[in-house]
Amino acid sequence: MAQSEQELLEQLSERDYPHGFESNIEQEIIPKGLTEDTIRFISQRKNEPDWLLQWRLKAYKHWLGLKEPNWQKLTYPAIDYQDISYFAAPKAAPVLNSLDELDPEIKSTYDRLGIPLEEQMMLAGVAVDAVLDSVSVVTTFKEKLAEKGVLFCSISEAVHLYPELVRAYLGTVVPFTDNFFSALNSAVFTDGSFVFIPPGVRCPMELSTYFRINARGTGQFERTLIVASEDSYVSYLEGCTAPKRDENQLHAAVVELVALDRGEIKYSTVQNWYPGDKDGKGGIYNFVTKRGLCKGTSSKISWTQVETGSAITWKYPSVVLQGDDSRGEFYSVAMTTHLQQADTGTKMFHIGKNTQSRIVSKGISAGRSQNSYRGLVKIRKSAHKARNYSQCDSLLMGNRCGAHTFPYFEIHQPSAIVEHEATTSKIAEDILFYCTQRGLSRESAIAMIVNGYAREVLDHLPMEFAVEARKLLAISLEGSVG
Amino acid sequence: MLLEIENLKASVEGKEILKGINLSIPAGEVHAIMGPNGSGKSTLSSIIAGKDGYEISGSIRFDGVEIMDWEPEIRSRAGIFLAFQYPVELPGVGLSSFLRACVNESRKHRGEPELDASAFLALMREKAALVELSQELIRRPVNQGFSGGEKKRNEIFQMAMLDPKMAILDETDSGLDIDALRIVAEGVNKLRHAQRSMLVITHYQRLLEYIIPDRVHVLIDGAIVMSGDRNLALTLEEKGYDWIRAGQEVSS
Numbered sequence: 140m141a142q143s144e145q146e147l148l149e150q151l152s153e154r155d156y157p158h159g160f161e162s163n164i165e166q167e168i169i170p171k172g173l174t175e176d177t178i179r180f181i182s183q184r185k186n187e188p189d190w191l192l193q194w195r196l197k198a199y200k201h202w203l204g205l206k207e208p209n210w211q212k213l214t215y216p217a218i219d220y221q222d223i224s225y226f227a228a229p230k231a232a233p234v235l236n237s238l239d240e241l242d243p244e245i246k247s248t249y250d251r252l253g254i255p256l257e258e259q260m261m262l263a264g265v266a267v268d269a270v271l272d273s274v275s276v277v278t279t280f281k282e283k284l285a286e287k288g289v290l291f292c293s294i295s296e297a298v299h300l301y302p303e304l305v306r307a308y309l310g311t312v313v314p315f316t317d318n319f320f321s322a323l324n325s326a327v328f329t330d331g332s333f334v335f336i337p338p339g340v341r342c343p344m345e346l347s348t349y350f351r352i353n354a355r356g357t358g359q360f361e362r363t364l365i366v367a368s369e370d371s372y373v374s375y376l377e378g379c380t381a382p383k384r385d386e387n388q389l390h391a392a393v394v395e396l397v398a399l400d401r402g403e404i405k406y407s408t409v410q411n412w413y414p415g416d417k418d419g420k421g422g423i424y425n426f427v428t429k430r431g432l433c434k435g436t437s438s439k440i441s442w443t444q445v446e447t448g449s450a451i452t453w454k455y456p457s458v459v460l461q462g463d464d465s466r467g468e469f470y471s472v473a474m475t476t477h478l479q480q481a482d483t484g485t486k487m488f489h490i491g492k493n494t495q496s497r498i499v500s501k502g503i504s505a506g507r508s509q510n511s512y513r514g515l516v517k518i519r520k521s522a523h524k525a526r527n528y529s530q531c532d533s534l535l536m537g538n539r540c541g542a543h544t545f546p547y548f549e550i551h552q553p554s555a556i557v558e559h560e561a562t563t564s565k566i567a568e569d570i571l572f573y574c575t576q577r578g579l580s581r582e583s584a585i586a587m588i589v590n591g592y593a594r595e596v597l598d599h600l601p602m603e604f605a606v607e608a609r610k611l612l613a614i615s616l617e618g619s620v621g
Numbered sequence: 622m623l624l625e626i627e628n629l630k631a632s633v634e635g636k637e638i639l640k641g642i643n644l645s646i647p648a649g650e651v652h653a654i655m656g657p658n659g660s661g662k663s664t665l666s667s668i669i670a671g672k673d674g675y676e677i678s679g680s681i682r683f684d685g686v687e688i689m690d691w692e693p694e695i696r697s698r699a700g701i702f703l704a705f706q707y708p709v710e711l712p713g714v715g716l717s718s719f720l721r722a723c724v725n726e727s728r729k730h731r732g733e734p735e736l737d738a739s740a741f742l743a744l745m746r747e748k749a750a751l752v753e754l755s756q757e758l759i760r761r762p763v764n765q766g767f768s769g770g771e772k773k774r775n776e777i778f779q780m781a782m783l784d785p786k787m788a789i790l791d792e793t794d795s796g797l798d799i800d801a802l803r804i805v806a807e808g809v810n811k812l813r814h815a816q817r818s819m820l821v822i823t824h825y826q827r828l829l830e831y832i833i834p835d836r837v838h839v840l841i842d843g844a845i846v847m848s849g850d851r852n853l854a855l856t857l858e859e860k861g862y863d864w865i866r867a868g869q870e871v872s873s
């Protein structure tokens with residue numbers, strides 16, 4: 140039996156944001172500011188081929204002509220893009236062949252985050268890529284994966300090792316012209332993970348990346364690319380944390396997924412960037428573009444996300460259902476407390492015939508936070524018999540928070556079937572009384588009810604991740620409910 | 622005395638529901654409360670269990686200690702259990718993990734070590750057998766999609782799991798079919814012992830044929846107007862409440 144929620148709560152009850160420590164790792168940080176020279180510096184520092192530098196520069200020029208989007212239900216002070224440092228790297232050699240070579244301080248950073256890399260390697264059989272600030276510090280299990288032909292490394296390495304693959308797919312799902320933040324990311328991205336699963340291979344283990352922002356005054360712009368070839372399968376997990384700081388830090392990532400014929404990608408995120416304190420001071424601004432392309436017939440891409448962190452979340456993991464009979468899924472729990480703001484949801488673009496999508500979104504708002512679901516289901520004329528099912532639930536705690544649902548549907552194919560359900564609820568007093576009558580404190584009762592509410596989504600996470608996500612939901616609520 | 626209630630008054634939004642209840646239950650005794658709809662039986666149970674939202678005066682002592690200021694969870698851990706008239710559903714909350722958390726809370730309160738998974742499972746199996754609650758129901762979320770009768774059975778199962786000193790059963794019999802009534806009542810009887818007291822609220826004498834009470838109290842319009850032995854239940858079944866009301870009017 141899984142550890143009960145209550146036990147987990149107890150273990151964690153004294154903690155506030157447990158990942159808020161700062162590590163003293165020797166860092167190389169470039170001065171703040173963004174010019175062409177910054178981009179040239181990054182590219183040179185990473186020893187990149189010219190085509191990539193040129194691509195970055197094009198993205199930068201495009202970005203200069205763009206304005207930050209303002210349609211979302213988020214309010215935050217203007218971001219000064221010249222007040223950010225675009226590159227921070229640990230001074231020790233960034234590319235390692237084994238864990239022994241890893242800077243002990245970096246290793247202990249990950250240990251304190253509860254990501255003991257060695258243990259993960261041995262016990263869970265999860266291959267880990269750890270990204271600290273701008274660079275990937277270690278990728279475990281490389282050899283074992285190589286036996287199966289699975290390529291899993293940092294994107295910087297991939298540029299050198301598998302240039303033709305990177306070049307063939309980079310920017311094909313999220314072009315730099317897509318939006319303000321994708322343009323910025325394309326210009327300045329520093330690291331991220333690269334995964335390639337060859338045809339017919341079921342990846343023998345969960346692949347996972349932990350992103351950590353450590354350096355002060357920096358932004359993190361990671362870029363992840365995952366390709367699942369014909370008849371392949373991969374499950375990929377992403378976790379994120381950042382130290383507790385009173386400044387706001389920008390995180391603008393791009394994730395691109397490509398699934399070929401009958402290929403399947405399951406992408407899970409537990410996002411726990413520092414959300415700021417209870418007065419809204421500090422916290423990560425999280426502007427992320429995630430998109431999957433179901434390129435092949437009968438391919439499948441599924442996003443599962445548990446979003447508890449960040450001061451601001453702007454994130455719409457999407458699926459383009461191009462291949463006939465392809466399937467896209469989005470399962471989300473977004474929890475906001477204190478003064479957090481989340482505007483998150485998904486887009487499902489149906490292009491191929493018989494394409495199916497499923498959206499399950501569970502918003503949880505507490506404190507004075509604002510939580511919006513924004514979703515678009517677009518069914519093109521070509522998408523005969525496309526189907527979509529969307530369910531958007533909101534749970535409100537207290538009456539100073541807000542929950543908003545913005546579902547958009549654009550349907551150009553009459554044979555399509557689209558279903559949408561939405562509910563808004565509060566935790567009723569009689570439910571709380573029932574739980575406290577049985578001996579639970581009000582706080583653990585709420586945590587339990589919230590976990591129950593989110594269960595449908597949590598059940599889609601791989602086991603170890605689900606346990607972590609439950610803990611997170613419980614801790615994040617502490618002190619924010621009356 | 623395990624439970625001593627003195628001059629308990631409760632009102633909601635200016636409306637007085639309990640009008641000075643006096644009730645004492647010694648350890649090991651089973652008392653029954655009968656009374657017409659709306660007379661205040663569930664309100665009394667909720668207030669003993671610590672529910673918020675009433676203006677209250679008077680005193681409730683449990684094991685000799687005043688508990689009027691105690692939160693519901695503290696009363697629960699101290700050994701007060703309420704089997705609800707209308708048990709709520711907890712969507713997505715697994716019954717076993719819910720109960721494990723609850724059981725461990727009261728164990729912690731008593732200074733006992735928490736039960737590990739296998740000991741807990743064994744305990745669950747044993748107690749489920751007591752009220753013949755199926756394993757299938759145990760695997761489901763708490764009360765979610767349970768039938769009315771299954772919910773009631775689940776309440777007694779939880780009572781068995783939590784092993785309280787004082788159990789209040791609020792109309793546990795209503796909604797149970799004939800066989801279920803017998804099974805649940807037999808389960809309750811097995812849980813009777815010299816250290817455990819019970820307050821059984823019911824509309825029907827039938828339940829009291831199984832669970833034989835030491836005392837029967839009649840609650841009308843927020844006050845206990847008559848108390849007697851088990852024969853009082855028989856009289857009520859036969860004559861209803863009007864004769865008591867009539868008697869009150871005569872005497873007042």
Ligand SMILES: Nc1ncnc2c1ncn2[C@@H]1O[C@H](COP(=O)(O)OP(=O)(O)OP(=O)(O)O)[C@@H](O)[C@H]1O
Pocket residue numbers: 633638656657658659660661662663664665706
């Ligand atoms: N929160 C409340 N607000 C207003 N009135 C209430 C509230 N709670 C109880 N009452 C009223 O108090 C009275 C007693 O209710 P209670 O539920 O205690 O009755 P009962 O004896 O348990 O009835 P039944 O046999 O139908 O279960 C009823 O008239 C009820 O409407």
Ligand SMILES: [Mg+2]
Pocket residue numbers: 662663664706791792
């Ligand atoms: Mg009642």
